[in-house]
Amino acid sequence: MEIVRYADRTDRQVRVGLRTDEGVRQLPVTELAELLRLSLGELRDTLEKPGDLVSDPFLLPPIDGRTELWASGVTYERSRDARVEETTEKSVYERVYDAERPELFLKAVAWRVVTDGEPVAIRADSGLDVPEPEFGVVANSAGEIVGYVVCNDMSSRSIEGENPLYLPQAKIYAGSAAISTGIVPAWEVANPLDLAIALEVERGGATAWRGETSTARMHRTPDDLVDYLFRGDAFPDGAILSTGTGIIPELSFTLRDGDVVSISIAEVGTLTNRVTVGKDPLAWLVTALSDPFAREAAR
The missing domain is CATH 3.90.850.10 (Fumarylacetoacetase-like, C-terminal domain)
Incomplete structure (x- = not known):
């Protein structure tokens, strides 16, 4: 399991996802920095609720915002x-x-x-x-x-x-x-x-x-x-x-x-x-x- 940033090839928007053996699923945040404002417990809860699988994500460095x-x-x-x-x-x-x-x-x-x-x-x-x-x-x-x-x-x-x-x-x-x-x-x-x-x-x-x-x-x-x-x-x-x-x-x-x-x-x-x-x-x-x-x- 890995937290990733990626660009969507469909609309060219940058998003955050969770990568597992099945692929990357979108997470309910727009910046990875949002996850780093959460407590460890809150982060863990967020990662338990990934969304749909992403088709062909373009992976980016996992750092953004003011991080x-x-x-x-x-x-x-x-x-x-x-x-x-x-x-x-x-x-x-x-x-x-x-x-x-x-x-x-x-x-x-x-x-x-x-x-x-x-x-x-x-x-x-x-x-x-x-x-x-x-x-x-x-x-x-x-x-x-x-x-x-x-x-x-x-x-x-x-x-x-x-x-x-x-x-x-x-x-x-x-x-x-x-x-x-x-x-x-x-x-x-x-x-x-x-x-x-x-x-x-x-x-x-x-x-x-x-x-x-x-x-x-x-x-x-x-x-x-x-x-x-x-x-x-x-x-x-x-x-x-x-x-x-x-x-x-x-x-x-x-x-x-x-x-x-x-x-x-x-x-x-x-x-x-x-x-x-x-x-x-x-x-x-x-x-x-x-x-x-x-x-x-x-x-």
Whole structure:
């Protein structure tokens, strides 16, 4: 079971649905953000009453309205070690790994997020770039975790490594944020603290790099991360929080134009994106604000 956003090919309107093995059924809301204003119990009740089956829905990223995508840093030992290896300011990452307060940063507003089958990007002014496969938690406006997604927190290691204050430029740019097409309700995942995560980068039809980890290796819990996120601000349409990566390639590896990045998280789903370079290949995101089918040409 997954909550999805889709565009109807008949009237080109964007709607929200529930995807199961039989297909997608329409839900009685016009925006996914409406669901994230509900309590966990109210959301569960709403999902028990889906409508008619939808014919050939065009799936969109499951984020809209004022919902924001945030991200966490240095939540796995591997992430700490990789940041220390690449940076000129090693103590910053060593200290935050063990600090009480986590590293949190805004990754993208809703309209900038891409989904499965759409391109992600590396910056044209960066020389060392990697995907960061991450377990994403979906929180409602009250800060309750109501679902899960697969996230790709694309990152420029060279820019962040030059100076930690360049983090926004290393992390926030066109094509830097991707999430899977569906939100798996929280009650559908038995143990979110023990999920296998896998990454594979394909280049020219062959595997260029692959790695694995598990949410069991997280240094912080998703509940703690969401608690800190909601301490300082309100999220009237909820938020998605990417909880950090435990898979980072060696410094000798960097993404290239045309690579295909595939991420899978047990019980949550998969996310596959082709890599492009620069902001121009993501220009369609602006058009997609008014015409969701502008995404179709990019897939």
